[in-house]
Amino acid sequence: MAHSGVPHHLSYPRFLLKVLDRATDGTWRFYAWMFVLTAIALVGANTWAWQVARGMAVTAMSDHVSWGLYIANFTFAVGLAAGGVMMVIPAYLYHDEDMHDVVIIGELLSVAAIVMALGFVVVDLGRPDRFWHMIPGLGKFHWPVSMLTWDVIVLNGYLAINLHVCGYLVYTRYRGERPDPRWYLPFVFLSIIWAISIHTVTAFLYSGLGGRPFWNSALLAPRFLASAFVTGPAFIILSLQLVRRFTAFKVPEGAIRRLLDILRVAALVNLFMLAAELFTHFYTGGHHAAAVRYLWLGMHGHHELVPWMWTSITLNLGAVAVLLTPSLRERRVVTNAALVAIFAAVWIEKGMGLIVPGFVPSTLHELVPYAPSIAEWKVTAGVWALGLMVFTVALKVGLQAMTGELRAPGAQADLAVEEKEVA
Amino acid sequence: MDEKPTRRVALKVLGATLGAVAFERALSPLRELDNITSVGDFLQKHYRELSRDEMNAVLRRLEDETQQRYGREVTIRDVRPTEGVQFAYALNLSVCIGCRRCVDACHVENNHDRPTHQSYIRVLEMTSGSMDMEQGNVGYDHTVPAEGKFYMPVQCQQCENPPCTKVCPVEATWQEPDGIVVVDYNWCIGCRYCEAACPYHARRFNWHKPEIPAAEINPDQSYLSNRIRPQGVVEKCTFCLHRTREGRLPACLEACPTGARVFGNVLDPNSDIRWVLENKRVFVLKEELGTRPRFFYFFDV
Numbered sequence: 001m002a003h004s005g006v007p008h009h010l011s012y013p014r015f016l017l018k019v020l021d022r023a024t025d026g027t028w029r030f031y032a033w034m035f036v037l038t039a040i041a042l043v044g045a046n047t048w049a050w051q052v053a054r055g056m057a058v059t060a061m062s063d064h065v066s067w068g069l070y071i072a073n074f075t076f077a078v079g080l081a082a083g084g085v086m087m088v089i090p091a092y093l094y095h096d097e098d099m100h101d102v103v104i105i106g107e108l109l110s111v112a113a114i115v116m117a118l119g120f121v122v123v124d125l126g127r128p129d130r131f132w133h134m135i136p137g138l139g140k141f142h143w144p145v146s147m148l149t150w151d152v153i154v155l156n157g158y159l160a161i162n163l164h165v166c167g168y169l170v171y172t173r174y175r176g177e178r179p180d181p182r183w184y185l186p187f188v189f190l191s192i193i194w195a196i197s198i199h200t201v202t203a204f205l206y207s208g209l210g211g212r213p214f215w216n217s218a219l220l221a222p223r224f225l226a227s228a229f230v231t232g233p234a235f236i237i238l239s240l241q242l243v244r245r246f247t248a249f250k251v252p253e254g255a256i257r258r259l260l261d262i263l264r265v266a267a268l269v270n271l272f273m274l275a276a277e278l279f280t281h282f283y284t285g286g287h288h289a290a291a292v293r294y295l296w297l298g299m300h301g302h303h304e305l306v307p308w309m310w311t312s313i314t315l316n317l318g319a320v321a322v323l324l325t326p327s328l329r330e331r332r333v334v335t336n337a338a339l340v341a342i343f344a345a346v347w348i349e350k351g352m353g354l355i356v357p358g359f360v361p362s363t364l365h366e367l368v369p370y371a372p373s374i375a376e377w378k379v380t381a382g383v384w385a386l387g388l389m390v391f392t393v394a395l396k397v398g399l400q401a402m403t404g405e406l407r408a409p410g411a412q413a414d415l416a417v418e419e420k421e422v423a
Numbered sequence: 424m425d426e427k428p429t430r431r432v433a434l435k436v437l438g439a440t441l442g443a444v445a446f447e448r449a450l451s452p453l454r455e456l457d458n459i460t461s462v463g464d465f466l467q468k469h470y471r472e473l474s475r476d477e478m479n480a481v482l483r484r485l486e487d488e489t490q491q492r493y494g495r496e497v498t499i500r501d502v503r504p505t506e507g508v509q510f511a512y513a514l515n516l517s518v519c520i521g522c523r524r525c526v527d528a529c530h531v532e533n534n535h536d537r538p539t540h541q542s543y544i545r546v547l548e549m550t551s552g553s554m555d556m557e558q559g560n561v562g563y564d565h566t567v568p569a570e571g572k573f574y575m576p577v578q579c580q581q582c583e584n585p586p587c588t589k590v591c592p593v594e595a596t597w598q599e600p601d602g603i604v605v606v607d608y609n610w611c612i613g614c615r616y617c618e619a620a621c622p623y624h625a626r627r628f629n630w631h632k633p634e635i636p637a638a639e640i641n642p643d644q645s646y647l648s649n650r651i652r653p654q655g656v657v658e659k660c661t662f663c664l665h666r667t668r669e670g671r672l673p674a675c676l677e678a679c680p681t682g683a684r685v686f687g688n689v690l691d692p693n694s695d696i697r698w699v700l701e702n703k704r705v706f707v708l709k710e711e712l713g714t715r716p717r718f719f720y721f722f723d724v
Contacts, residue, residue: 024435038442046449053455055631055654056613063627066618126613126628126655129460133469133593133612140469140594140610148592148616210712211586211622287557364545364577364624365556 006175011408015174018408022400023393029246033392037385044382047375048123056126058375064368065359067124069376072351073383074120076231078202079224079350081113081158083232085195086262087255092188098254104169104402105243106236107162108394110195114159116387123379147205154198161191166394170401176411199224212358214291223273227346229266233259234339239395241336249399260323260335267320267342274349287365291357294367304369305356308348316345459632459654461488469594470607470646481609482646489651493635497642499650502668504601510662510717511602511689512673513699514576517723519683521546521567521574528678529578532663533649534641536633543660544578544675545624578675579604579625579660580708580716587617587626587659596657602717603662605647611656618657622709623716626659662686 026034051058061068087106090096122128133139134152143149165187172179203221210216237259244251281292293299298306319342328334361367372380400406463484467473473481482499489497526542535541547559551571559575568574585604588596595611598604618626632654644650645665652658663673667686676684687696699705705719 024438025431038445042445042449045446046452049450049452052655053452053458055459055629057630059630061630063618063624066615066628121614124614126615126657127460127611127653129456129465130593130610130612133595133610142592142594146590146592146616148590148614152592205616206619209586209590209620210714211620211709290557358619361557362624363622364547364561365559366561366624 011175015171018406019397022406023397034389037389040385041382044379047378051375052128058373060370060373062368064362064366065356065370067355068370069372069380070120070124072355073380074117075202075354076347076351077113077117077120078198079228080231080235081110081117082195082199082228084110085192086229086233087236088188088192090258096258098252099258101252102240102255104166104398105239107166108398109236109391110162111159111394112387112391114155115390116383117155119383119386123383147208150201151205154201158194158198161187161194166398170398173401174406174408176407199228206358211363213288214357219273219277226266226270226273227350230263230270231343231346233263234343238336238339247399249403264323290361294360295353295357300367302367302369304371309353312345312348312353315341464609467609469610485650493637493640493651495637495640497640497644499644499646502645502665504599504668507690508601508688509690510667511696513685513696513705513719513721515683515723516573516575516720518681519574520681521548522680524678524680525576525675528674532641532674534635534651537635541627544576547575547577548572549575577623580623580718581662583715583717584713586620586714590616590620603664605661606657606659608652608656613655615657622712622714626657628657629654
């Protein structure tokens with residue numbers, strides 16, 4: 001505990017410098033990965049700059065389909081952020097020791113995913129230069145009437161909570177101190193409720209619009225959560241295996257098993273709710289079902305989304321079948337393929353399959369199709385690259401703090417659990 | 424890792440420098456921003472917070488910017504609502520022939536983008552005997568009126584309970600005391616949430632800087648209505664408030680060759696609109712949504 005004597009105003013800047021140092025250090029694999037991501041992010045930034053300067057006509061959106069790929073990915077990213085909580089709940093509510101060892105990975109994923117979600121909102125703005133109009137006190141924040149202001153609050157709040165929890169744990173580890181539960185446990189429990197809120201509020205953005213029957217469903221928020229608990233765990237399970245492969249960090253098998261269990265249930269609930277929606281729409285018929293008909297079957301000679309949706313449902317059903325077959329459970333390669341498949345399936349279902357049919361057919365029943373432009377794909381790839389960069393660097397620093405590699409000079413590893421991890 | 428710290432740090436600094444230069448290059452298109460915005464625009468306050476003097480300064484600046492960007496001298500006024508006036512609009516579907524002159528009049532009056540032939544009005548060709556918009560068609564291209572069809576122009580319904588103003592995160596759009604829903608084009612951040620919320624397809628987004636030849640610009644402009652809109656913001660029908668608040672009629676009404684359109688102050692017992700609302704069996708679009716439109720439709724029979 002030798003380092004405990006160093007006052008925080010001296011220790012914290014040193015900590016930040018050390019973090020910067022470690023965040024930029026690595027093997028050639030790390031540099032290659034970051035170089036590729038940087039290149040993609042720069043292409044995205046450049047395309048976005050053109051879009052701001054020349055106008056959003058570079059996208060394929062129109063007055064009929066006024067949200068597209070950006071808002072689709074925004075919605076998906078919010079789900080990914082909320083999905084991280086599926087590590088926090090077993091770790092802190094059920095005292096799952098294995099999960100507790102790796103829970104920071106879920107929290108760091110939430111941070112990266114929120115960065116992406118905010119990025120997708122910013123690139124969707126026609127006038128990002130007027131961003132300050134939304135800052136409470138400075139601009140005019142239309143709270144509590146506008147659901148978008150709620151979303152601004154919950155997303156930024158969730159980012160702050162997770163940054164605090166992760167930052168606090170990493171910093172105390174750095175100082176070789178035992179974290180004080182009073183400084184992080186209340187925030188961990190707050191983050192659980194908050195995770196539910198980010199996806200609920202994001203669903204309310206859409207479900208609160210009476211003029212858009214496809215979204216105007218009370219089932220939207222529950223569906224959002226169910227699918228979030230599919231994609232979050234899927235992404236984390238894949239990440240855990242990469243961590244195991246490329247770092248010295250010990251990933252307990254129990255955590256992966258628990259996440260797979262959660263994912264199986266969430267995937268079934270998600271499919272059930274999808275079936276319930278499809279039944280209601282198709283059996284009732286009429287105008288209310290127009291968007292669903294366009295989405296799954298095509299309408300008046302337009303079938304733009306039909307291949308997307310059937311790809312999505314095929315991947316989804318295939319993945320669920322694999323994940324539920326006992327004989328396939330032990331085959332990690334097959335399981336991993338199923339995880340990638342279900343991740344892609346939900347990305348379609350909750351992305352293009354959710355946003356576009358809200359606008360097609362339009363409120364005056366015009367059928368104006370939409371397919372993202374090259375510019376939109378570039379910007380989208382750029383935001384994803386940014387999110388993956390944040391996630392990579394955060395993991396790198398976070399895991400080094402957990403193993404004790406990131407430690408202040410003179411600070412001792414005084415926690416038994418750490419000794420175990422370092423060994 | 425620790426053997427050659429100085430070399431490693433030097434390489435990192437080099438990498439960071441290269442990254443920063445690449446980032447600066449990537450964002451270089453933003454240098455064109457002075458085509459669409461200015462320092463004055465960036466710092467401007469919300470419409471409802473501008474004092475008289477500040478408003479006048481803003482109007483002069485906007486006139487100068489129009490002169491610079493479009494090469495036309497225009498007058499931009501701030502036309503305020505009159506107390507005791509509540510506007511409403513009614514449209515006689517029995518006499519509308521679908522000629523779309525209202526669409527064109529709107530296009531000209533409101534300084535819309537020329538290449539896209541933008542307008543706040545869409546006319547649906549409907550099948551007689553049905554109010555089903557799914558059977559409607561806006562892209563009709565034949566002599567009108569066609570046999571077995573009737574025509575239904577749709578524009579902003581100026582709802583009393585507008586879903587669009589509710590969703591705006593920055594209060595860039597609101598309902599004026601005379602019932603007209605307006606947008607502060609210099610406050611809108613372009614999120615298009617209002618466009619998603621509107622059940623009547625009444626809102627338009629400026630996907631690019633509006634193009635309009637100097638000679639075709641209508642120089643009689645107002646801040647909240649027909650001045651040339653900036654790129655990246657939402658706009659909508661304002662019942663031509665720069666005309667109607669001064670006792671004139673909307674451009675779409677004046678252009679109508681059949682007299683299908685009736686407009687006025689519902690609080691005036693002698694107005695035409697009052698007569699229509701009292702004597703015709705009027706209806707509104709999508710009444711079930713509870714938006715309470717101020718735009719009414721009726722058939723003559």
